[in-house]
Amino acid sequence: MESFLPFHKADLGDEEIAGVVDVLRSGWLTTGPKVKEFEQEFAAMVGTQHAVAVNSCTAALHLALEAAGLREGDEVLVPTMTFAATAEVVTYFKARPVLIDCTQDTLNLDIDRIEQAITDKTKAIIPAHFAGQPCDMDQIQSIARARGLHVIEDAAHALPARYKGKMVGSIADSTCFSFYATKSITTGEGGMVTTNNADWAARIRMMSLHGLSRDAWNRYSAEGSWYYEILSPGFKYNLTDIAAALGLAQLKKCDQFWKTRERYANFYHEGFRDLPEIMCPEAVPHVQHAWHLYVIQLDLDRLRITRNEFIRQLQQAGIGCSVHFIPLHLHPYYRNVWGYRPDDLPVSNMVFQRTLSLPLYSKMTETDIDRAIQTVRNLVLENRR
Numbered sequence: 001m002e003s004f005l006p007f008h009k010a011d012l013g014d015e016e017i018a019g020v021v022d023v024l025r026s027g028w029l030t031t032g033p034k035v036k037e038f039e040q041e042f043a044a045m046v047g048t049q050h051a052v053a054v055n056s057c058t059a060a061l062h063l064a065l066e067a068a069g070l071r072e073g074d075e076v077l078v079p080t081m082t083f084a085a086t087a088e089v090v091t092y093f094k095a096r097p098v099l100i101d102c103t104q105d106t107l108n109l110d111i112d113r114i115e116q117a118i119t120d121k122t123k124a125i126i127p128a129h130f131a132g133q134p135c136d137m138d139q140i141q142s143i144a145r146a147r148g149l150h151v152i153e154d155a156a157h158a159l160p161a162r163y164k165g166k167m168v169g170s171i172a173d174s175t176c177f178s179f180y181a182t183k184s185i186t187t188g189e190g191g192m193v194t195t196n197n198a199d200w201a202a203r204i205r206m207m208s209l210h211g212l213s214r215d216a217w218n219r220y221s222a223e224g225s226w227y228y229e230i231l232s233p234g235f236k237y238n239l240t241d242i243a244a245a246l247g248l249a250q251l252k253k254c255d256q257f258w259k260t261r262e263r264y265a266n267f268y269h270e271g272f273r274d275l276p277e278i279m280c281p282e283a284v285p286h287v288q289h290a291w292h293l294y295v296i297q298l299d300l301d302r303l304r305i306t307r308n309e310f311i312r313q314l315q316q317a318g319i320g321c322s323v324h325f326i327p328l329h330l331h332p333y334y335r336n337v338w339g340y341r342p343d344d345l346p347v348s349n350m351v352f353q354r355t356l357s358l359p360l361y362s363k364m365t366e367t368d369i370d371r372a373i374q375t376v377r378n379l380v381l382e383n384r385r
Contacts, residue, residue, distance in 0.1 A: 005372060007320035008182045011257060011363040012246075019245035026241075031209070034241035038248050039192070042177075045160070045251065046169030048194040050201035053244060054208050057156045057178030057191040058085040059237035061126070062092055063207055064174040064193055067200040068124055068150045070095055075121040079109035080327040080348045082128040086154045087328050090126075096338070098122070099329050101345040106284060107295065107355075108135045110347070114143055122147070127172075128154035131324070132184075132290025133283060134163040137171050152176065159184045160258050162288035169194040174204075179243075184257060184292055185250035187243035207234040257362040261291040264360055264369050268294055271373035277302045277380045293324055294360040296376075297351060305383045307354050314356075317375045322357045 023034055035053050043051035054060050070076065072094040078087040080099040087097035098117050100109045107130040114125065125144055127135040137151075144151045153168065155161070156178035161168040169175045174197070179190035193204050206212065211234030214225070250257075265281075272278045279297040283289035298307055305313070307323075314321050327348040329340035342349045359372055 002318055002371070004318045005320055005359055005364075005368055007322050007357070007359050008361050009363045010181055010186050011253070011361065012186075013249075015249040015252070016246050019249045020242055023241045023245045028241055030240050031238040032241045034244040034248065035239050038239075038244040038251070041248060041251055042192055043194060045254070046167040046175075046194055048170045048175075049196045050194065050198065052193045052201055052204045052208060053239040053247075054191045054193065054204075054237045055239050055243075056085075056189055056237075057154070057176050057180070058089060059208070059235070060176035060178075060191040060193045061085060061089040061152065061154060062235070063204045063237065064152045064176055064195075064200075065089060065093065065124065066207055067195075067197075067203040068152065068173065070123055073121065074123040075119060076123060077109075077114060077117055077125045078328075079126075079128050079130075080329045080345050081107050081109070081130060081325060081351075082154065082328065083156070083325055084328070084331075085156075086126055086128050087334075095123075096121070097328075099327075099334065099338075099340065099345060101347045102130070102351065104297075104347055104351055105282070106130065106133050106135075107281075107351065108133060111136050111139045111143075114140070118143075118147055118149075122149060124150040124152055126152050126154050128156070129158035129161060129168060129290070131281060131293035131295050132157045132159075132161055133281070134158060134161050134168055134287045134289075137163050141172070150174075156180075156183065157292035158290050159292075160254055160288070161290040164286045168290075170196070173197065174200060179247060179250075184261075184290060185247065185254050187239070187247040187250070190239050190243045190247060206231060208237040210234045210236065258290060260362040260364075261360055262289070264364060265289075265291045265294055267366070267369045268296075268358065268360075268373060271370075271377065272296070275377065275380050277384065278376070291360060293357050295324055295355050295357045298354045298356070300354055302385055303380070303383050304385055307356060310379060310383070311356055313379055314375060317379070319372050319375050320359055323352075323355060324357050325352075327352050
């Protein structure tokens with residue numbers, strides 16, 4: 001019997017191991033010179049003036065909203081088709097996350113539903129680039145400018161992605177990236193905020209380490225001083241040099257990783273093109289899709305089984321898969337606290353019942369992709385109506 005093909009496996013090599021060993025031997029384990037180097041390299045790659053490394057994308061989103069001045073009672077527009085973090089950070093401020101439905105084709109937030117959701121309490125929009133496909137940033141930015149709103153991108157899936165030739169990370173007021181274990185590049189746990197706003201960058205950097213006037217590197221390096229002041233009650237969100245060493249090695253491979261994922265995404269496209277039971281994701285014009293995820297939609301009217309049963313049989317056949325995402329408005333918290341009902345956001349409610357994510361990562365082989373394609377095809381053919 002063939003071994004189980006996992007949904008994801010991090011692509012780590014000797015460079016990452018050597019980088020971590022160098023940090024361990026240096027004696028500087030927490031935020032230090034490697035973090036600074038990682039920030040500089042990342043900013044250069046995405047074409048932004050400032051990058052601040054933190055310990056998660058959740059922390060990045062939290063700090064970006066804090067820098068934007070979010071307050072209790074404010075509202076932030078957030079897609080319902082996203083992970084918990086995108087909206088939960090809004091609640092940290094006792095502000096209200098206002099959930100927006102998605103479009104069926106991209107699963108990104110529906111631009112046409114933004115205007116009607118804006119009130120005099122709205123302060124920001126957080127577009128999340130689902131699966132690595134950039135949202136329509138021109139329209140979002142246009143609406144935001146007209147209404148005086150901040151745009152903070154959740155780019156957890158979107159490295160390296162481009163919108164009309166511009167790297168995601170250089171477009172909005174600020175952009176938040178994830179380096180979690182399953183992401184395009186990984187530091188194990190980690191994140192980054194990019195911005196062209198020098199004041200925001202300084203605020204984010206300060207608030208990421210207790211609101212201190214000097215970070216550890218400044219205080220304990222040869223040029224530093226022991227003295228610091230608490231300028232504002234901040235958070236413990238700093239990234240370590242150990243993690244940054246991983247990030248630096250991964251960043252050098254980022255484009256290579258993406259090219260492999262794009263090639264495998266095209267294999268999936270071709271493998272399912274003749275199956276009307278499967279709707280494949282497609283990159284819209286004028287974008288570079290990061291292909292963090294490959295999410296298919298099943299036409300359940302053409303199948304004799306549900307999406308959940310399809311997943312069960314796929315896993316039983318040795319193919320790992322997942323679901324991205326259970327829309328936020330379907331979760332108990334959003335139902336009980338904010339009063340959302342399933343039919344309030346009908347497109348997300350519908351597509352949730354028919355989507356599943358197939359393995360897509362650079363560590364895979366062409367044999368792995370072929371096996372995944374054939375297994376999906378067999379299930380479709382066996383369960384056709």
